[in-house]
Amino acid sequence: MxxxxxxxxxxxxxxxxxxxxxxxxxxxxxxxxxxxxxxxxxxxxxxxxxxxxxxxxxxxxxxxxxxxxxxxxxxxxxxxxxxxxxxxxxxxxxDPQVERRPQRLLAPDWQAGDATHETACLLEARLNELPALPDKMGIAIDAGEAPRLGDVSADLRIERAASGGLQARASGNLQARALGGLLVRADGRALGTPVDSPAAAVEELIRLAHWFVASGGREAGRMRRHTAPLPPWAPAVTPPAEPGARLALGEHARGRVVGLxxxxxxxxxxxxxxxxxxxxxxxxxxxxxxxxxxxxxxxxxxxxxxDDDRDPRLAMQACPGAPHCEQASVETLALAERLSGRVAGSVHVSGCAKGCACQQPTDLCLTGRNGRFDLIKGGRADGVPLATGLTESDVIEHLEKNSDALRL
Ligand code: SF4
Structure with a gap:
């Protein structure tokens, strides 16, 4: 209830x-x-x-x-x-407190009963043993044949070790032996600590989370920024397996992958x-x-x-803009669509200077103001514009005339 x-x-x-x-x-x-x-x-x-x-x-x-x-x-x-x-x-x-616990991110192609799924379920059952961690900290559970989440923000990682790791030899698990065993890796360190089972991985991860807090990690905020040497019981000695590719759009063994x-x-x-x-x-x-x-x-x-991996819209940034956001004086998505595939670098189209979709500088940023666009190069939505008061057509024309860094 x-x-x-x-x-x-x-x-x-x-x-x-x-x-x-x-x-x-x-x-x-x-x-x-x-x-x-x-x-x-x-x-x-x-x-x-x-x-x-x-x-x-x-x-x-x-x-x-x-x-x-x-x-x-x-x-x-x-x-x-x-x-x-x-x-x-x-x-x-x-319970509002449940969402205060660190986010868990699973390699998305897990199967019921495999190492990623088993580890995630074991961790779910022990979440209340984790200490209070900084808000942004997260956990990646990535124990498939090849780690897929190495470039995704996380602080503690459970991954597949490179084949032949210590734990692979020690493990009685045939699948683990064939693939290489598991390791627990503190983000920012290239190597992790081998473990011989999903249960041991969860145990090690909880211990590392407590070590993070006890060794002053809260001040650093994230594991990557916490430079204290790892404790002797968590030696960083084993590399993760070679990374795997992200899921390709289209047919998949369990269905179909679609892009947004x-x-x-x-x-x-x-x-x-x-x-x-x-x-x-x-x-x-x-x-x-x-x-x-x-x-x-x-x-x-x-x-x-x-449904096409080459679609530039998989990488472009655009906030909802008008009419979805009251702060926007321009439609963002129409211009973003027009620019798709026509600009060589990173692109951000923002309905206003708040830049909700992207807080980082991009090669090209277009910011709405009073119903027109400001054009910023190499900056954020609140950056200093190179040109102001542009309509959508003006933007395209401006880029055509100044195509040094932009493929048009
Ligand atoms: S950047 Fe501005 S227009 Fe876009 S969603 Fe945020 S507040 Fe709305």
């Missing part, structure tokens, strides 16, 4: 690392982030999330670089209703993706890709979703 969300509840708005119980206030309302358990939503949960995005938010659903799903454009007034729906669907835990332009899709497009009864679930990835599970996932292209 879920807890009722009090309609008079006010969201606890924080300016960093938002969740569902602690949404972030942005220019287009509250941003509510959902962390699917084991990185997987059932078809019913996905449909419910689509309905919630349309009922309580802007109707857009975003997929983050840590494989979370987020809804934007939620108002203070609609947040309690949204939370009630999310809790009822099992997309958010009724600019890391975002409409609820309508995602509803269409899971419409066939034979699509049983959706797995999230940190690469703007969703894995649709089930035979019914294969087939014709789905409007609003990508």
């Amino acid at each position: 879920m807890d009722k969300v009090d309609k008079t509840d006010k969201p606890q708005i924080k300016g960093w690392c938002p969740g569902a119980w602690r949404p972030m206030a942005t220019g287009d309302g509250l941003l509510v982030r959902v962390r699917p358990r084991l990185g997987r939503l059932t078809r019913g949960q996905m449909l419910a999330l689509c309905a919630a995005a349309e009922t309580y938010g802007s109707g857009l659903i975003e997929l983050t670089s840590r494989a979370n799903l987020q809804l934007r454009g939620v108002s203070d007034a609609s947040w309690p209703g949204l939370m009630e729906a999310l809790v009822e669907q099992g997309l958010v835990d009724p 332009a600019f890391g975002r899709a409409s609820a309508a497009a995602l509803r269409a993706a899971v419409a066939p009864d034979s699509v049983s679930a959706v797995r999230v990835t940190p690469w703007r890709r969703l894995l649709l599970e089930g035979e019914g996932a294969s087939g014709a292209a789905i409007a609003g979703l990508l």
Whole structure:
């Protein structure tokens, strides 16, 4: 029986690392982030999330670089209703403290009973043994044949060791011996500590988390920045296996992988993706890709979703802009579409100087102001513009005339 969300509840708005119980206030309302358990939503949960995005938010659903799903454009007034729906669907835990625990990110192609799945389940059962860690800290569980999450933000990693690691020889597990065993690696260190089972990996990870806190890691905030030498019981001696590729768009052994332009899709497009009864679930990835599970996932292209790995929109940044965000005086997505494939470097199209979609400088940034665009080169959305007051056509024309660094 879920807890009722009090309609008079006010969201606890924080300016960093938002969740569902602690949404972030942005220019287009509250941003509510959902962390699917084991990185997987059932078809019913996905449909419910689509309905919630349309009922309580802007109707857009975003997929983050840590494989979370987020809804934007939620108002203070609609947040309690949204939370009630999310809790009822099992997309958010009724206990707000649960989402304070470090995020767990799983290699998305895990199978029931394999090392990634087993390790993740063992860790779920012991989460309350972890110390309180800084908000942004995360755990990558990446124990498939080849680690896939090495370039994804995480602080503690459980990975497959290079074949022939110490633990592979010690392990009685035939699969582990064939693949190489497991290791636990503190982010920022090239080598990890070999362990001989998923249970031992979880034990070692919990110990390392306590060491992080006891050795002053909270001040550093992230494991990578914490330069204290590792304790003698966690020797960094074993390299991870050679990294594997991210999931390719298209057919997959468990269904089909689809891409999200600019890391975002409409609820309508995602509803269409899971419409066939034979699509049983959706797995999230940190690469703007969703894995649709089930035979019914294969087939014709789905409007609003990508199926070509070379599509530049998989890498471009664009905030929702007008009409989705009240702060925007321009439409961002139309210009982003026009620029797709026509610019050699990184691109960010922002509805205003807040730059919600990207806080890093990009080769080309276009920022909306008073219904026109400012053009910034090598900067952020709030950077000093090279040209101002541009319409969409002016932007294209400007780039054509100044194509030194831009392929047009
Ligand atoms: S950057 Fe985009 S989403 Fe953020 S407040 Fe401005 S217009 Fe809205």
